[in-house]
Amino acid sequence: MADITMKTIMRDGIWDNNVVFAQMLALCPLLAVTSTATNGLGMGIASLAVMVASSLVVSIMRDFITKEVRLPVFVLLIATIVTLVDMSMNAWMHEMHKVLGLFIPLIVTNCAILGRVESFASQQPVGKAVADGFFMGIGFTVALVAVGATREMLGSGTLFANAPLLLGNAFAFMELTLISDYGGFLLMILPPGAFIALGFILAGKRVIDAQLSSDDEDELTTISVPATDQNH
Amino acid sequence: MSLSKTTITTPSYRQRIGYHGMLVGGTALLASALLVIGNTSTKDVIAQRHAEDVQQMLSEVVPPTLHDNDLLQDKFDLDGKEIYQARLENSVSAVAFQVAEPGYSGIITMIMAIDKDSKLLGVRVVSHTETPGLGDKMEAARSDWVYSFEGKQLSDDNQKQWAVKKDGGQFDQFTGATITPRAIVKAVKGGMQFFSENKQRLLSYDPGPESAISEAKMNG
Numbered sequence: 001m002a003d004i005t006m007k008t009i010m011r012d013g014i015w016d017n018n019v020v021f022a023q024m025l026a027l028c029p030l031l032a033v034t035s036t037a038t039n040g041l042g043m044g045i046a047s048l049a050v051m052v053a054s055s056l057v058v059s060i061m062r063d064f065i066t067k068e069v070r071l072p073v074f075v076l077l078i079a080t081i082v083t084l085v086d087m088s089m090n091a092w093m094h095e096m097h098k099v100l101g102l103f104i105p106l107i108v109t110n111c112a113i114l115g116r117v118e119s120f121a122s123q124q125p126v127g128k129a130v131a132d133g134f135f136m137g138i139g140f141t142v143a144l145v146a147v148g149a150t151r152e153m154l155g156s157g158t159l160f161a162n163a164p165l166l167l168g169n170a171f172a173f174m175e176l177t178l179i180s181d182y183g184g185f186l187l188m189i190l191p192p193g194a195f196i197a198l199g200f201i202l203a204g205k206r207v208i209d210a211q212l213s214s215d216d217e218d219e220l221t222t223i224s225v226p227a228t229d230q231n232h
Numbered sequence: 233m234s235l236s237k238t239t240i241t242t243p244s245y246r247q248r249i250g251y252h253g254m255l256v257g258g259t260a261l262l263a264s265a266l267l268v269i270g271n272t273s274t275k276d277v278i279a280q281r282h283a284e285d286v287q288q289m290l291s292e293v294v295p296p297t298l299h300d301n302d303l304l305q306d307k308f309d310l311d312g313k314e315i316y317q318a319r320l321e322n323s324v325s326a327v328a329f330q331v332a333e334p335g336y337s338g339i340i341t342m343i344m345a346i347d348k349d350s351k352l353l354g355v356r357v358v359s360h361t362e363t364p365g366l367g368d369k370m371e372a373a374r375s376d377w378v379y380s381f382e383g384k385q386l387s388d389d390n391q392k393q394w395a396v397k398k399d400g401g402q403f404d405q406f407t408g409a410t411i412t413p414r415a416i417v418k419a420v421k422g423g424m425q426f427f428s429e430n431k432q433r434l435l436s437y438d439p440g441p442e443s444a445i446s447e448a449k450m451n452g
Contacts, residue, residue, distance in 0.1 A: 035366060069252040073259045080263040084270045091277035102361060165373055189366065190408050
């Protein structure tokens, strides 16, 4: 584990050990905010910032933190970072905060951040810890956007609605109406829809993983075990 | 895993209870210090931004053609409510004030403006913590639902109309969220009642002697 390469970190973060699709962490914020792809993207970006910052701080402090009290220390640091991100966005990125403001306190409850800090950043040098935080954040963002886009397309027939609110008017082209005069499919917008969409996406990931591993090892019978969390 | 390695190389004083206490305490101190710095350096900017928000909201509910005074300047207190008075040539043309009501997951704060003929000029949500994607359709940026209040009036015989459609009223509810629009309609109705109960005081304006003269001149 000590000689983990950047490539592995990237692969792990985005696919093999994806926060949602492989580790099954952070499902609470995932299910709560992904009623549209834009909401998912916003939550993803905010979580990414917190993940990078908390990985950085914990990696710097890793030599002082003892095993026995590491959890309260991590929680304190993460909560502080989230609050600081919240305050500085409110002050200097006010328009964006108006859109994302609701999600930001939710990031504290994101166990994926604590999980990565615990299993990676507290044992790795600063560069790798930051890279891990970044790619885990990207992986989480991908998951949020995937679930959000699925629910939005099925639930309201649009894709990236209100994207200009989040990203500025330059991104107005992202706003698509796929089905005009679509009555809406309420179930997909409601929380149960999140579970259903997530279930299908998870199943899809496993099918792809099974395909990939059967391509790799044709001679073996493939009762494929998809990438599990290697850090436990 | 390297965790066991770390434990072996850990200096002995780190095994003591005292070190653990110091570590957590020290981190808490560091966290508090960071938060204090963060708070003091953002407090004024945030207050400024919120004042701009209020100004922005006011300009959305009170059309600029209805007033020639500075709304943020000309405010007064009435029964604990801050009233923004819009005046045109020293006669009150409209008033704006905030109303609040608990929604699905917290207080929804709104600003509403009523003109001197008791007609609702408009409503905007100032702050809320409703579910993103479900209960946030009351934001003017997300849907035009909130415009359905414009021009509405409250009288003795249309009390029942002031409710969401599900409750037999005239306002749409949102897909998947009824509690939020219900709370907003209730708050706005409360604001309308507040206006009709205090109409005299809300619409009265006593200009200084100088402006009284100019008004007299104009009327003459």
